[in-house]
Amino acid sequence: MVTSPVVNTYPLASYTFGVKEPKMEKDTSVADRLARMKVNYMKEGMRTSVEGILMVQEHNHPHILLLQIGNTFCKLPGGRLKPGENEIEGLKRKLSSKLAATSPGIQPEWQIGECVATWWRPNFETVMYPYCPPHIAKPKECKKIFLVHLSEREYFAVPKNLKLLAVPLFELYDNVQRYGPVISTIPQQLSRFQFSMMQA
Amino acid sequence: MVTSPVVNTYPLASYTFGVKEPKMEKDTSVADRLARMKVNYMKEGMRTSVEGILMVQEHNHPHILLLQIGNTFCKLPGGRLKPGENEIEGLKRKLSSKLAATSPGIQPEWQIGECVATWWRPNFETVMYPYCPPHIAKPKECKKIFLVHLSEREYFAVPKNLKLLAVPLFELYDNVQRYGPVISTIPQQLSRFQFSMMQA
Ligand SMILES: [Zn+2]
Ligand SMILES: [Zn+2]
Ligand SMILES: [Zn+2]
Ligand SMILES: [Zn+2]
16 A cells, blocks of 8 residues: 555644734735735745644644634745745744744744645736646746644744634635635645644 | 656647447446445445546646546546555556556556545545544545656547546636536645646
8 A cells, every 4th residue: 555644743732832022914905915016026026935734633633723813814824935045944934933932942943844735826916826827927926835744842932913723624624715725725735644643 | 945746747639549348337326326335335344446647738737637427527537446455556457447448558557656635435425525524433435546647658548438538727726516626626736746848
């Protein structure tokens, strides 16, 4: 038989959560965001961004950690790379900025694993596709999503203005209304892995 | 940078298609199918099935090969493993039964690649999930989907009662109405690969 790659998944209760200074969103509206994207594109070319899937388990079912802004919008931790920045180093930097304590001594040693999906933004619009659409020679953004392997214990510091949620795969699946096209199909992207449910 | 695995994709025009004897479906209704599943489960335990994603390119965009039954229903080539059968050998057997010439000399040498998704059927019902749902100790089926790497030239023999279609990823994406939950999210499952568009 073909063996699926195994991902060790620890109970949510084995992690500790604190708070830190708020991380404000750079834009206050979608229009602002797309305008800033356009300005950056002129200066630096295609935007490349990276996001991480951090997994925990509860009642033996895999959950992923999402950052909630306000009352509804959820996103994966991550962000835009600096021009020329390495994807793995950039993702580590973004994860620390979003989720690590300010004091360097207790920062997680992020272990970035498999790339599970790539999404493309063909135009300065909100819509993205899991392929570069035909006849798009100059996509405006390429976003890569990586699995992040967590250790058995970690301390996360969550910005005051955000909430960190552990959402089960069965809640994400087929729920594009609540989580959008990228996050709602994470269960399919992860289905090739075997999750080993570790006990605390 | 992390390099995505590269999949060489050849033009549809470099493949040749013929016909062979019809391969009739074993069941004429969904109810029959689920009843047969139940009988087999009693005898052999959980059903394991395997399906293959065969890729070609047209106008530099990846397409996948689907078998169409009647006027609307599409499926990936594949089928049920025999009890104890190896997944890779079983998928090769199923691909040959569905798509290879009857004379052994011109059969493709199937190269089975990466597992891209696993789907679970918790009950004797049509619905499947890309994870084993919580509290389901005895799922009724586990289906694995593999990427199949095609050579530059192949001869496919298609059963008379089926049509072989090359469907672009942009047609599958977000089209659950037409292709169902498994096939319509293949673009997401493949998005981590880089498709190298080969010329004829
Ligand atoms: Zn839960
Ligand atoms: Zn439970
Ligand atoms: Zn086409
Ligand atoms: Zn075209």
